[in-house]
Amino acid sequence: MKTEIDNTKLEYELDDVLNPVVPSKDFISELQTRLKIKNPVVVEYPNYLLPIILISIGLFFGIAIIWGLNKIYQLILSPGEE
Amino acid sequence: MRPNEKQISNVLDRAIMGDEEAFSFLYQENVKKIYNYIFYRTGNIHDAEDLTARVFQRALKHMPNYRKTKVPFSAWLYRIAHNLVANWYRDNSKHNKELPIEDHSYIESKTDIPEKQIEKRQEVEKLINAIHLLPGDRQQLLILKYVETMSNKDVGLIMGKSEGAIKSLYHRTLKELRRYIVDGNEII
Numbered sequence: 001m002k003t004e005i006d007n008t009k010l011e012y013e014l015d016d017v018l019n020p021v022v023p024s025k026d027f028i029s030e031l032q033t034r035l036k037i038k039n040p041v042v043v044e045y046p047n048y049l050l051p052i053i054l055i056s057i058g059l060f061f062g063i064a065i066i067w068g069l070n071k072i073y074q075l076i077l078s079p080g081e082e
Numbered sequence: 083m084r085p086n087e088k089q090i091s092n093v094l095d096r097a098i099m100g101d102e103e104a105f106s107f108l109y110q111e112n113v114k115k116i117y118n119y120i121f122y123r124t125g126n127i128h129d130a131e132d133l134t135a136r137v138f139q140r141a142l143k144h145m146p147n148y149r150k151t152k153v154p155f156s157a158w159l160y161r162i163a164h165n166l167v168a169n170w171y172r173d174n175s176k177h178n179k180e181l182p183i184e185d186h187s188y189i190e191s192k193t194d195i196p197e198k199q200i201e202k203r204q205e206v207e208k209l210i211n212a213i214h215l216l217p218g219d220r221q222q223l224l225i226l227k228y229v230e231t232m233s234n235k236d237v238g239l240i241m242g243k244s245e246g247a248i249k250s251l252y253h254r255t256l257k258e259l260r261r262y263i264v265d266g267n268e269i270i
Contacts, residue, residue, distance in 0.1 A: 007256050010263075017206050018228035023117040023131065031135050032109060035142055036102055 112156050122225045123167045137163045157240045212262035220255040
């Protein structure tokens with residue numbers, strides 16, 4: 001019965017199963033080469049241009065719409081002045 | 083021939099100063115240990131290679147901050163590996179901890195007999211899956227003790243615990259492991 005596994009048997013099984021695994025030689029040498037290559041430091045700055053353009057367009061059209069609506073409102077309120 | 087303590091200390095000093103050859107030597111000395119540790123924690127070659135590379139890249143980056151102590155250099159690498167594996171578990175928490183069968187094929191039993199291979203493979207899988215249910219420090223203890231065949235004293239140095247604490251943790255680990263194996267069988 002598996003429920004009766006004692007420590008000795010478990011230790012035997014662990015010893016039987018947990019063996020060293022050997023990484024591939026290619027991996028070891030490739031990583032060693034990669035560690036020797038000093039990667040150039042690249043500083044990435046955020047690109048603010050696109051958000052600035054979008055916000056400017058939004059503001060322009062927003063102001064234009066408000067201005068247009070204001071003009072229409074004034075025309076409706078004072079029809080006799082034409 | 084294994085380098086003595088003085089040679090290791092000298093290599094460490096040079097590596098701290100940024101000597102590539104010295105770090106390369108430390109890499110050669112430790113890469114298999116770290117790979118084995120990560121392989122048994124993650125259960126697959128792809129992640130083992132990826133995380134092993136990250137351990138050494140991180141070690142290289144922080145080498146100037148390394149402070150020599152009585153604890154072996156590998157303890158520092160194991161700590162980096164332990165943290166990276168913990169992050170890996172967190173990032174992959176949605177994944178099932180049970181490993182696919184093909185990944186276990188790399189873990190071969192010492193007593194494999196052809197006609198009993200399937201049965202043995204199932205037992206190996208059950209045991210490996212039970213090990214993966216253990217907390218990280220207990221998995222580390224089993225890997226260091228069985229894969230690296232370290233004594234309780236050496237395991238204690240790596241894990242920052244006393245020999246007595248390791249002995250006690252080991253017995254609790256066996257008990258918990260046995261419980262997981264028994265529970266697994268009941269489910270099956």
